[in-house]
Amino acid sequence: MHIGKASHILPSEITPRGLYLDRRNFLLGGAALGIAGGYGGSAVAAPLQAAKSPFSTDEKPTPLKDVTTYNNFYEFGTDKSDPAANAGSLKTSPWNVKVDGLVGKPADYQLEDILKGMALEERIYRMRCVEGWSMVIPWVGFPLAELLKRVEPQGSAKYVAFETLKRPAEMPGQRGVFQALPWPYVEGLRLDEAMHPLTILAVGLYGETLPNQNGAPIRLVVPWKYGFKSIKSVVRISLVEKQPATTWSQQNAGEYGFYSNVNPEVDHPRWSQKTERRIGEGSGLFAARRPTLMFNGYAEQVAGLYTGLDLRKNY
């Protein structure tokens, strides 16, 4: 299996300092997340210790400003600037993640308990949105496989289902007469996709805990699939036997499928997927689109999961 070049850039070197407020205690993983917050909210991001990973790309990460102000998080509104503006109201502490279903050791974890003994890694991943834009994001997290191993999936488990929270009092996009999507937001992966070393649960970004608009305090990142599969602000992970429902498929089954692997050969019904615009790339208004890569450039690592699968039928 090809292993990408390790990045030699420290998280602190990438992040522009500028607007940060007073720093909290320097902590390892766990307890730091008790004070996770967004740049739009009242809490302050805390630094995270993370080891380098050979899975990181050496492409230039997207500026922090773009990563934290250009988001699709419809629970906070459907404009790209809505999550940064509105996500401050989300209380990310205390935070529970229920892990259940076809497992030997189901549990209702406090976030701090999940992170106890979990070695955090920095994973600089490409992220490709189905809308045709992309970023390079330095996440901090751990392999989902590590958490799943703890709860001991049973032999009958074939899929992993994920759920975001439904809290209309704190999430303006979940209130009102017209709802953009059915809530709570749900997603799913095949078990082998979930166990793949590339798949992580992220708790930080640019060396600090996640801002609310990026899916604080814990979210999934599956870099070879379209961004909407990387469900944010996870509250429940279930091991199940049948392919689980996913929100965008419910919204429009003809346009958004279960797999949603990044694939330039399979167009979205309404627009092409052959190219993408890399956000924050030098010349702004005059930046050219770039060709989209099969599996978002992670073909060597993940193509083997799909041998024999018709990727056009199983979009």
Place this chain on the structure above:
Amino acid sequence: MAGAVGARRESPVRTLVLGSDPVRRAIYIIGAAPGLWAFYKGLTDQLGADPVATLERLLGLWGLRFLIIGLAITPLRRLGGPNLIRYRRAVGLLAFYYACAHLATYLLLDRGMDLASIWADLVKRPYITVGMAGFAILVPLAVTSNAVAIRRMGAAAWQRLHKWVYVASALAAVHFILLVKVVPGEPLIYATLVAILLALRAVFAVQKRVGRGGRTGARATASRMR
């Protein structure tokens, strides 16, 4: 509608671009401001993370807004409001200029003049086909938006041609609906406005016909037989 040609004869191009009276001039200048401001912000990295998409959206929105304002002028007058017909040309041309800028942004900045991908978009993406069709309709309307054209075509033919703005506006609204991921939202508001304004024109047209039929006599009969 025929523009007021004053004692002073301006060049037709100047008239087309700047209007032949101060109010029209102001409309063009104020109307163009949002587009110029957006472009300036794009050049100075103030349009956010995806400036091309944002600029494209802004220009398209303003084109749609001016189309709606133009459609609202006659209903406004009919429903007892002020008569702004003399400014409708400026409004219509502004809509066209924004549509041009929106198209140019798409061709040059978004697609980088990649003709193959543009053609693929045109034939495979309904929202692009619909948008292009709407633009194509606006071209003859813009070209004939002057006194010379009205004289050459004759008022009746000119008015029939310019009724095509209803189709262009509907196509623009559909173009917007087709390109967003979730429908409750902005596109629905614009589509509703266009639908209301088109419905009003339909109502007025029916009223007109009923009015004519209500009168007795040769004139009414002749018009019914036409």
